[in-house]
Amino acid sequence: MTSYDSTDRAILDRLQADGRIANVDLAEAVSLSPSACLRRVRALEQDGLIAGYRAELDRARLGLDLTVFIELRVDHHSRETAARIEASLTAIPEIVACHIISGRADILVEANVANLAAYEHLLIDQILTIPSIVDAHSTFAIRTVKTRGPLPLAQLR
Numbered sequence: 001m002t003s004y005d006s007t008d009r010a011i012l013d014r015l016q017a018d019g020r021i022a023n024v025d026l027a028e029a030v031s032l033s034p035s036a037c038l039r040r041v042r043a044l045e046q047d048g049l050i051a052g053y054r055a056e057l058d059r060a061r062l063g064l065d066l067t068v069f070i071e072l073r074v075d076h077h078s079r080e081t082a083a084r085i086e087a088s089l090t091a092i093p094e095i096v097a098c099h100i101i102s103g104r105a106d107i108l109v110e111a112n113v114a115n116l117a118a119y120e121h122l123l124i125d126q127i128l129t130i131p132s133i134v135d136a137h138s139t140f141a142i143r144t145v146k147t148r149g150p151l152p153l154a155q156l157r
Contacts, residue, residue: 002043002047003157004049004156004157007030007031007032007040008040008044008156009153009156010029010030011026011030011037011040011041011044012044012049012050012153012156013150013153014026014029014030015041015050016150016151017150019053019054020053023037023038023041026041049156056147056148059112059144063114064112064113064114065114065115066112066113066114066115066116066118066119066140066141067110067111067112067140067141067144068110068111068112068113068119068138068139068140068141069108069109069110069111069138069139069140069141070108070109070110070111070123070127070136070137070138070139071101071104071105071107071108071136071137071138071139072105072106072107072108072109072127072133072135072136073104073105073106073133073134073135073136074106074107074132074133074134075132075133075134076132077106081132082100084130084131084132085107085130085132085133086098088130089107089109089127089130092111092122092126092127094111094112094113094118094122094126095109095110095111096110096111096112097109097110098110105135105137109127119138123136123138
């Protein structure tokens with residue numbers, strides 16, 4: 001396992017805040033030369049700590065005003081069942097996150113849709129048609145306070 005220092009954590013912090021920051025600006029922010037900074041970033045990418053870069057889009061401006069969390073219960077648990085359900089759920093564009101959970105449900109999905117009619121279509125025509133999904137319980141977000149915030153890095157050694 002590779003060890004990481006405070007400079008690596010500083011690079012990761014800055015990149016979480018601004019994934020498009022120019023290398024020269026990132027280097028200045030973490031007190032490195034641009035070439036040393038780029039080497040560090042490439043090493044963090046190769047180690048898999050930086051999994052990728054993407055744009056965060058404004059859901060409301062895209063017309064996806066409704067965020068819903070759907071707890072799903074599954075029947076006939078097996079690796080094959082899990083793989084089939086996971087493949088089916090990840091293929092649905094409206095689902096933006098999917099977690100296998102413990103508790104009263106087996107899976108928690110987060111979806112973004114335009115309105116209640118789109119939600120009904122998602123639930124009835126797509127999710128509940130997946131074999132082995134036997135129950136769904138939905139919770140609607142009234143207002144989103146924070147999404148996909150930066151990960152804490154204090155534990156990184």
